[in-house]
Amino acid sequence: MEALLTEGGTILAAFWMTVRLTAVSALGSLVLGTVLTAMRVAPLGALRTAATAYVTVLRNTPLTLVLLFTGLGIGANLGLELSDDIATNNFWLAVIGLTAYTSAFVCEALRSGLNTVSVGQAEAARSLGLGFVRTLALITLPQAFRAVVAPLGSILIALTKNTTIALVVGVSEASVRMRELIETYGDQVIEIFLGFAAGFVLLCLPMGLLFGWLSRRMAVAR
Amino acid sequence: MSYANLYEAPGPRGVRRNRLLTVVVAAALLAVAAFVYVRFDDKGQWAAEKWTPLLRGDVWATFILPGLAGTLSAAVAGVVLAALFGIVFAVARLSEHRWIRLPAAAVVEFFRSVPLLLLIFFAFFGSYVLIGVNISAFAAVVFGLTLYNGSVIAEILRAGVLSLPKGQREAAYAVGMRKGQVLRLVLLPQAVKAMLPALVSQFIVLLKDSALGLIVGYDELVDRGLNGIAANFSNVIPAAILIAGIFIVINLALDRLAHRLGQSS
Amino acid sequence: MFGRSLYAVFAVAALSLTATACGGQAAASNASIVDKAKNDKKLVIGVKADQPGLGLRTPDGSFTGFDIEVAKYVAKQLGVEPSGITFKETVSANREAFIEQGQVDMVVATYSITDARKQKVSFAGPYFVAGQDLLVRADDAALTGPEALNGKKLCSVAGSTPAQKVKTEYAKEAQLQEERTYSSCVDRVLGGQLDALTTDNVILAGYAAQHPGKLKVVGKPFSTEKYGIGLKKDDTAGRKAINDALEKMFADGSWTKALQASVGASGFAVPQAPQLERY
Numbered sequence: 001m002e003a004l005l006t007e008g009g010t011i012l013a014a015f016w017m018t019v020r021l022t023a024v025s026a027l028g029s030l031v032l033g034t035v036l037t038a039m040r041v042a043p044l045g046a047l048r049t050a051a052t053a054y055v056t057v058l059r060n061t062p063l064t065l066v067l068l069f070t071g072l073g074i075g076a077n078l079g080l081e082l083s084d085d086i087a088t089n090n091f092w093l094a095v096i097g098l099t100a101y102t103s104a105f106v107c108e109a110l111r112s113g114l115n116t117v118s119v120g121q122a123e124a125a126r127s128l129g130l131g132f133v134r135t136l137a138l139i140t141l142p143q144a145f146r147a148v149v150a151p152l153g154s155i156l157i158a159l160t161k162n163t164t165i166a167l168v169v170g171v172s173e174a175s176v177r178m179r180e181l182i183e184t185y186g187d188q189v190i191e192i193f194l195g196f197a198a199g200f201v202l203l204c205l206p207m208g209l210l211f212g213w214l215s216r217r218m219a220v221a222r
Numbered sequence: 223m224s225y226a227n228l229y230e231a232p233g234p235r236g237v238r239r240n241r242l243l244t245v246v247v248a249a250a251l252l253a254v255a256a257f258v259y260v261r262f263d264d265k266g267q268w269a270a271e272k273w274t275p276l277l278r279g280d281v282w283a284t285f286i287l288p289g290l291a292g293t294l295s296a297a298v299a300g301v302v303l304a305a306l307f308g309i310v311f312a313v314a315r316l317s318e319h320r321w322i323r324l325p326a327a328a329v330v331e332f333f334r335s336v337p338l339l340l341l342i343f344f345a346f347f348g349s350y351v352l353i354g355v356n357i358s359a360f361a362a363v364v365f366g367l368t369l370y371n372g373s374v375i376a377e378i379l380r381a382g383v384l385s386l387p388k389g390q391r392e393a394a395y396a397v398g399m400r401k402g403q404v405l406r407l408v409l410l411p412q413a414v415k416a417m418l419p420a421l422v423s424q425f426i427v428l429l430k431d432s433a434l435g436l437i438v439g440y441d442e443l444v445d446r447g448l449n450g451i452a453a454n455f456s457n458v459i460p461a462a463i464l465i466a467g468i469f470i471v472i473n474l475a476l477d478r479l480a481h482r483l484g485q486s487s
Numbered sequence: 488m489f490g491r492s493l494y495a496v497f498a499v500a501a502l503s504l505t506a507t508a509c510g511g512q513a514a515a516s517n518a519s520i521v522d523k524a525k526n527d528k529k530l531v532i533g534v535k536a537d538q539p540g541l542g543l544r545t546p547d548g549s550f551t552g553f554d555i556e557v558a559k560y561v562a563k564q565l566g567v568e569p570s571g572i573t574f575k576e577t578v579s580a581n582r583e584a585f586i587e588q589g590q591v592d593m594v595v596a597t598y599s600i601t602d603a604r605k606q607k608v609s610f611a612g613p614y615f616v617a618g619q620d621l622l623v624r625a626d627d628a629a630l631t632g633p634e635a636l637n638g639k640k641l642c643s644v645a646g647s648t649p650a651q652k653v654k655t656e657y658a659k660e661a662q663l664q665e666e667r668t669y670s671s672c673v674d675r676v677l678g679g680q681l682d683a684l685t686t687d688n689v690i691l692a693g694y695a696a697q698h699p700g701k702l703k704v705v706g707k708p709f710s711t712e713k714y715g716i717g718l719k720k721d722d723t724a725g726r727k728a729i730n731d732a733l734e735k736m737f738a739d740g741s742w743t744k745a746l747q748a749s750v751g752a753s754g755f756a757v758p759q760a761p762q763l764e765r766y
Contacts, residue, residue: 043229044240046247060426060473061466062433064444068462072671076678077459078261086640086662122228132229140228161337165434170665175339182347189348197336197344204335265678280546346580356584436667439578450544452670453537456697 003185004195007177014177015199021094021163021173022203026156028099033106037144038136040111051107058104063097063165070097071169086170094166102159109151113144146218153211157204174199262459272457276464281451289446290468296360296432296442300367301425307372312379313405333373338431341366346438359440363432371428378420382413422480426473433469443468520592520718520725524565532558533577533591533717537668540693540750541597550574553689556745557614557736558595561716564732583607586717593729594717597690600764609722610715611729614742616761618708619652620688622695624676625703630683632707633657639682640664642672652710653685669694677701687712688755695753704753713761730763 004011039051058066070093074080082092117140125135145152164175178196182189232240262268275281314326333341346362349355357365386409394404414421436445443465451461517523524530534554535542542554555574562572577585577596585591586608597617600610623630630639636658643665654661664681666672673694675681683705684691691704716733718725736742737760746757 041228043232044244044247046244046251050247050251056474057466057470060430060470062430062444062469064433064436065462065466065469068448068458068671069466072458072462072674076675076680077265077267078258079678079680081680086664090664126230135228157335161335164337164339167339167665168667172665175337175343178340179343182343186347187351189344189351193340193344193348196340197332200337200340201332201335205331208331208335275546278546280548284544284546284548350584356581356588358588358590359581439576439581441576449537449668449670452668453539453543454545456670456673458670458674 003181003188003192007181011174011177011181011195011199014172014174015203017091017171017173018160018163019203021091021098021166021171022156022160024095025098025102025163026159028095029102029106029155029159030152032099032103033110034141036103036107037110037114037141038133040107041114041136043132055104055107058101059108061101063101063162064168066101067094067097067165067168070094070100075169090170093169094163094171097169098159098162098166101162102155105155105158106152109148109155110141110144112151113148114140116147117143149211149215149218153207153215156211157207160203160207161200267459272455272460275451275455275457276460285450286443286447286464286468289441289443289450292360292435292440292442292446293429293432293444296363296367296435296440297425297429299360299364300371300428300432303364303368304370304372304375304428307368308375308379309410311373311376312383313410315376315380316383316405330373330376333369334377336370338366338370339434339437341369342434342438359435359438362438363435363440363442366434367428367431371424371431374424374427375421378417378424379410379413382417383409385416386412418484419480422476422483426476429473429476430469519722521565521728523592524562524567527571528567529571529573530562530565530567530592531573531575531590532562533582533585533594533596534558534574535578535596536576537670538597538690538693539697540753541690542595543693544576551749552693553615553746553749554595554597556741556749557716557733558593560736560741560745561593561595561729561732564735565728582717586719589719592718593725597687597714598717599712600715604717607720608717609720609726610717611726611763612715612733613713613761613764614716614733614736615689615714615746616758617687617689617712617714619685619710619712620691620708621705622673622676622684622691622702623682623705624679625701627682630705632705633685633709636661636683638662640680642666642675642681642684643686644669644672657709673698673702689750692750692753692755695755696750699752704755706756713764727765730765733763 036051036055039047040055042048071090074096075089075093081089083089121139121143122135125139130138163173166173167176174196178192181192185192230236259268266272311326311330314322315330317323317326342362342365345357345365346359349357349362383405390408390412391404394408399407432442433444435442436449439445447465448458448461452458455461517526520530534550535552536544536550538552541552542550543552544550558574559569559572562569575585575591577591577594582594582596582598583604586594594608595614598604598610600613604610621630621633621636629635633653634657636653637660639658640662641653641664643663644667654663664672664675666675669684669686669690672681672684676684677698684694688704688706688708695702695704716729718729742760743757751757
């Protein structure tokens with residue numbers, strides 16, 4: 001217990017980093033995932049092919065490698081400096097990597113959501129004279145979102161846990177802190193693990209409950 | 223395509239416009255690719271000496287194939303144990319006894335919420351305190367993969383069983399089966415079949431997650447392959463591209479297999 | 488049918504798994520590494536596999552580097568030919584575990600002798616005294632030591648204390664980047680994104696030798712790290728035998744030769760052989 005109590009402040013700071021990474025990446029993934037979904041159902045073959053290729057590659061590559069590519073590829077080789085401060089720079093690199101990876105899953109979920117929207121909806125929209133973009137944005141996507149609230153919740157929980165892999169680009173979040181603590185307080189491994197595990201349970205469990213409740217509330221009655 | 227109803231079949235003007243837009247999109251994508259290519263070229267990432275080692279037989283024999291073997295053996299062990307764990311806990315959560323159902327639910331929810339990385343760390347560093355022996359990196363990785371993916375599989379199977387029509391259970395009881403038989407012979411096999419796509423994507427997740435073994439020094443594809451090659455030829459990026467390619471090929475093959483299984487049954 | 492065959496598959500797979508997991512290696516009856524070397528003519532030695540110049544696995548599957556040469560020399564003195572040595576990769580996190588479990592007979596892997604580690608294992612040596620230093624681009628004339636790091640970007644490997652030390656003791660304004668491997672750090676220093684990599688000078692020399700003309704070691708070590716050969720905690724006989732072997736290696740010139748061959752290409756000045764610390 002001693003380790004958890006004396007290091008309480010730094011542990012909270014590490015979890016705060018986890019929360020920030022999760023929140024920003026979640027927002028990014030939602031936006032990028034929606035754009036990718038739109039691309040995958042677009043009338044243009046080039047857009048469809050590009051989006052499909054993107055999703056296939058990102059979904060099947062380990063996140064460790066995706067983050068390695070953002071760190072070394074974007075950071076060191078493309079020379080993209082997002083901030084002069086290393087910590088901030090790493091944070092944004094991690095956000096880019098997590099967003100790139102997670103948005104592929106968001107896209108898959110949304111696409112299956114689109115499949116649940118009945119054909120008549122889009123047909124009615126078209127007969128009113130709405131074009132592709134407006135049909136998608138006003139009619140079908142909103143319904144698709146309501147259908148996939150639960151899967152999106154699972155993706156958010158997975159994202160929260162995946163932020164631990166941001167240590168690959170040198171972001172010091174909860175898992176890094178846990179490892180450091182285990183190295184310093186070798187005799188308190190179990191307490192330290194349970195403490196950090198409890199932190200993640202506290203983050204993830206309410207998310208699961210919230211999204212479960214939301215998905216029931218928002219379900220499209222048919 | 224089932225999405226074709228989102229837009230009208232384009233007329234002559236639409237076809238022309240679409241063609242133009244396609245060219246614009248393709249040009250934009252090519253521009254991005256060219257930018258990356260030029261920047262990487264500036265840093266010498268396309269230099270032949272960074273890429274040719276990846277074609278050498280001895281590089282494959284020493285780094286890639288042993289790494290692949292490590293990744294696959296951890297994944298296979300993880301899949302088998304996770305499936306067992308999943309079946310046991312799915313059944314436990316479906317139990318009629320509260321004292322079985324609730325602890326099982328707690329275990330499943332706990333392991334679903336804890337990041338795999340933490341589980342692997344803990345198994346590796348905590349085993350000495352907990353059971354008096356240091357476990358191997360392989361055991362730590364398989365431990366983490368089993369508990370995490372097992373709890374997800376438990377949830378998938380449980381959802382599968384719950385989605386079956388009530389008649390299945392009732393009919394099984396009607397022909398005189400006992401509780402265990404109903405579950406084992408009637409409900410679970412159907413749940414597995416119904417949930418096959420979800421199960422396979424979980425197995426893909428598991429395979430990718432085995433890459434986290436590098437954190438405790440487990441000899442897998444990312445550690446042995448990427449770092450081993452990069453230490454010799456200082457070609458992190460080319461090696462990473464190759465390793466990512468290998469993962470993508472394996473996962474796509476698994477995906478294809480799942481499709482075929484799903485169609486045949 | 489589907490159900491039953493599925494269960495059978497799981498049962499068989501689970502059984503075979505537990506069998507392999509518990510099978511493990513046969514318990515060794517040799518009390519000391521000396522006995523094992525004498526009786527079996529075989530040793531398993533834990534080494535680093537990703538550090539050029541010290542311990543590196545090469546594409547043909549063999550290992551090269553200074554640690555490897557030391558290990559081979561010591562093994563030979565114990566009566567084991569190179570063909571009887573199995574090198575096994577260790578990483579910093581699992582060296583003590585490997586020794587305690589008997590997965591390796593000794594560890595020669597840039598293994599610093601510390602009091603904390605002496606609680607778990609024992610050390611022969613030191614066979615090399617390294618010092619923390621900086622690796623910078625060859626054309627970088629401004630970075631002359633840890634004090635010059637203020638406002639610069641420094642790379643180190645995650646979970647290592649050396650970088651923290653630089654920050655607290657020399658340059659408070661230095662920014663720290665933690666990477667997972669030295670290779671990534673080297674890439675970033677070469678790419679100009681970071682300014683320096685810090686760790687033990689001999690490790691840095693290995694990388695400088697890999698990129699001649701592009702990277703250099705600053706050459707002002709600001710700490711001492713004594714590399715020892717780790718073995719089982721209670722193996723006093725083994726410790727003595729290995730120390731004798733090291734003494735001989737220092738005396739007959741093989742030590743200098745091995746060091747020169749491994750990291751000499753970087754211009755690394757070969758020091759005097761260290762003083763053994765027998766206990």
